[in-house]
Amino acid sequence: MTTTKWEFDPTHSELGFKIKHLMITNVSGTFKKFDVKVESENDDFTTAKIVATADMSSISTNNEQRDAHLRNADFFEVEKYPSLVFQSTKIERIDDDTFYVYGNLTMKGVSKAVKLNVEYSGLTKDPWGNQRAGFIITGKINRSDWGVTFNGVLETGGLMLGEEVKINSEIQLIKAVAVEAA
Template structure:
């Protein structure tokens, strides 16, 4: 069967996150620069190989001071660790439109296995003849597993930041080419 390559459509994709702040609300952010590449057997995503690279310096929480703090040594150390990477290890079908995507996530040179829930939205052809596939991705990671330990104790005895980070994405891929086996 032919191997199909899919590339990210960055104008129709986003990767974001939420974290508890003061343990009473969530702060949201996203990464403005990232890339996702996928290889499938034909148009079947059930055995997909997925790689993603995120430019950590592109973090955006709509607050320049906070974003600068997230880039420094208290959090991501962007100068030493400019990229977050994900490489899939397994895709597991849950039902017709839902998959579990397992893989290795690397943040600050620490590699941990993660499981993401993926909702497959289907394939469509755009007005210019490009074949596109859409996905919604959700998951949770513990930031301390990756050496992101910064926090502050509050007067009330609580902490400023939660440990759990909720990740989410809307990913649209563009079919690039089908490569026939030799």
């Protein structure tokens, strides 16, 4: 058996989310600083062990005032909880290009099981001879499950922010090291 380590390519990857605002549109955001570590048996991603970590202070919604609010105690308390961590526990193949990745998402000191949808875009060789793999990751979580409960009631009776957060990410990995087991 060969263990393959995959390096994360931050210049061709994105960790994003969307949340309903005023019940009529979505606000999108990303984490500007994050890392993904992957090890698999050979090139078989159904065997992958995945750890993704996001620097919560790097949250960006393209509005500095809103971003500062997201970093404070109303939302993520980034001084107390500086990282968001996802650690895979199981990968289920649906078909050649579709997987469910199960794991634990830890945010604000709370760890909960989540299921993410993964579309495998395939393997390719880049112009420098490196083997690369691409993935599109989507999913939904309820923010209040992690103690992110800030909200406001609108004049019309609705809520300022939705509870559901949609995860939308694209990850590119570079094959780094393949080591034969002794």
